[in-house]
Amino acid sequence: MLIRRRKAAANRRRMATMLARSGALTGLRLLRHPKRARVLLARSRRRRNQQRAGGKRSRLKSLWWLALPLFRAIFPRQATALAGAPAVMRTGAPMEPLRFNAFEVRLAESEAEVEAAQRLRYRVFYDEMQARPSRQVRALGRDVDPYDAFCDHLLVIDRQKMNEDGGAAAAVVGTYRLLRRSVAVRHRGFYSAAEYDLEPLMRLPGEIVELGRSCVEAKYRSGGVMHVLWRGLMAYVQMHDINLMFGCASFHGTDPRVFDRSLSYLHHFHLAPPSLRPRALPLQFVRMDTIPRSGIDVQAAMSELPPLIKGYLRAGSFVGDGAVIDRQFNTIDVCVIVKTDLITAKYDRRYRKQASEPTGS
Missing domain, CATH: 4.10.280 (MYOD Basic-Helix-Loop-Helix Domain, subunit B)
Structure with missing residues (x-):
């Protein structure tokens, strides 16, 4: 006891x-x-x-x-x-395919088509432009990141190649990745927020869309595929009543001194007004005004711009304050902003006219 x-x-x-x-x-x-x-x-x-x-x-x-x-x-x-996620997350109403001669532009409709866009991005960004893939990206042979799951993927499809190879996924020759604010706020936010303070854009009313991962297969770059992508983009803008487009456009290389004339030209001649002006984050900020306005050879600077940035400027775009060096992708990025109501009359008339023309089957 x-x-x-x-x-x-x-x-x-x-x-x-x-x-x-x-x-x-x-x-x-x-x-x-x-x-x-x-x-x-x-x-x-x-x-x-x-x-x-x-x-x-x-x-x-x-x-x-x-x-x-x-x-x-x-x-x-x-x-x-x-x-626990669908292969392709629908972020809005389906977009009707648009056909222009040998090409069709529409949103990706299956996981296989998204993966085809990712393979194209890998060939352009990693094989051609010497971006540095992670182990997972290299093993897959596709440019993938978490944003792909909830973005819309705009595709240009070569219809002749599709008929020969037996599927749209084998015929993707151009792509854009699109992320609307109404979708971004429910997920990870905008991709560009890792490089730029987007607060001025977030204060704007209405829908805005981030453009990214734009690329075209090498042998199609002189065949009008970029124009077809822009036609699809304009249809997407109208479908979702988008007021503003923005995103990072790139110079190939990581030495700003090589592009000082073009960067200075963009800063002095196309800087966004304060209400629309994202600024590069402090730890990543690279000055774009190393040459004074009076010392810029405008024609030479324009000739040195990448084709995509030239296209944005023709559409009436602005740029944000400061550039950012992206060492993973081997680029210097600038933030491009396009108000859809400022798209030039030339482009507006051109796309509306061509969209109304018969394009065949």
Whole structure:
């Protein structure tokens, strides 16, 4: 009997110590309420076990997302189911395909078509422009990131190639990635926010869209595919009643001195008004005004601009304040802003006229 009492007292002291550490009860209250103490002790143990299990689950989850790209390459359907997301997330009403001669422009309608756009991006950005892929991106042979899951992917499809190869996914020759504000606010925000303070744009009323990952297959760059992409983009703008387009456009290379004339030209002649002017984040800010306005050879500066930036300027675009060096993609980025009501009359008339012309089957 004495031994049992001593063991019981020792057990109560042990429980008192454990509960005191957990903050549940003091030793004195334990001695007065041993049954309640045992209940609280069991509850405390369950809570600790749940926390430990949760920590293991969160670590496993983080490892799963690191391995997901490779898993998707081997088991695409199973990975999509496990990820809990549809292959192509619909962000609005479907867009009717537009046909122009040998080309069709529309939004991606399947995971295979999104992956075709990602493979095209890989060929252009990584193979041609020497961007630095992560291990997962290199293993997949596709330019992928988390934004792809909820962006719209505008595609130009070579219809002749589609008929020969038996599917649209094998015939994607141009692409744009589009992210509307109404979608971005429900997910990760805008991609460009990693380089620019977008607060001036976020204060604007109405819908805005971020343009990104624009590229065209090398052998199609002189065949009007970029114009077809712009036609599709204008249809998308009208469909979603978009007031403003913006995004990062790039110079190939990471030495700003090579592009000082073009960057200075953009700053002095196309700087956005303050109400529309994103600014490069402080730690990434690169001056664009190294040459004074009076010292710029405008024609020479224009000739040095990348074709995409020239196209934006013809559409009436502005640029933000400061450039950003993107070492992963081996580029210097500038933020381009286009108010859709400022698109030049020339472009507006041209696209409206051509959109109304018959294009054949």
